Amino acid sequence: MAKDNKTNAMRMLEKLNIPYTPHTYECENFVDGVQIAELLGEDCAMTFKTLVTVARSGKYYVFCLPVDKEMDLKKCARAVGEKALTPVHVKDILAVTGYIRGGCSPIGMKKPYRTVIHESAETLERIIVSGGRLGLQLELLPADLIGACSGEYADITAE
Numbered sequence: 001m002a003k004d005n006k007t008n009a010m011r012m013l014e015k016l017n018i019p020y021t022p023h024t025y026e027c028e029n030f031v032d033g034v035q036i037a038e039l040l041g042e043d044c045a046m047t048f049k050t051l052v053t054v055a056r057s058g059k060y061y062v063f064c065l066p067v068d069k070e071m072d073l074k075k076c077a078r079a080v081g082e083k084a085l086t087p088v089h090v091k092d093i094l095a096v097t098g099y100i101r102g103g104c105s106p107i108g109m110k111k112p113y114r115t116v117i118h119e120s121a122e123t124l125e126r127i128i129v130s131g132g133r134l135g136l137q138l139e140l141l142p143a144d145l146i147g148a149c150s151g152e153y154a155d156i157t158a159e
Contacts, residue, residue: 007132008098008108013140018148021139022131027102033067040128040137044068045120047128047137050104052097052113053085060096061085062149064106064129065118065157072158079116079154103133106149115151117142122153 006014013020025039037047048064051071055061061080063071077085090101098110106115106129121127121142129145131138145151 007103007105007136009105009130009132009138010108012108013138013144013148016148018140018144020144023128023137023139025135025137027135036137037067037128042128046124046126048118048121050106050130052088052093052104054088054096055080055082055085057082060088060111060113062097062106062109062113062115063117063156064115064121064145064151066120069118069157071156075154075158076116076156079152079156080114099130099132100134103130103136105130105132105138106145106151107138108132112150115149116154116156117145117151118157119153119155121145 023040033049037044044067047067049067051063053061063076073085088096093101097104124142126139127142128137128139
């Protein structure tokens, strides 16, 4: 892939010597993660979406969970020691993360935010997350994702 086609996520993984496999798909506008998993022929259980929240304290938190699951804001707040969290509004995603909606990767954000990955990732052989732009997903080892974003595992999904 040409240097100018690399995203911050790809550059960070390369800087950390973390191997990854890029997966591309045709996409001009945002589509949901389930559609992306289907386009790639991948299982929703290994394809994770990245959601960003803000606490009353003003701190931002990043959560990664399977694309077919919903975030439980109470569980997420408990996981990071906050009383309550609110999803960051779509119009603010770029300013907070450096990524656009549908291309928000937990790796290589503008600033390092505390990142929590759903505990199911710990049992997976590989995980797929956004590569930092629409039409790009990155496949890597869950442990490498944890290392790349200084993440931690927790139960953060609604039942």
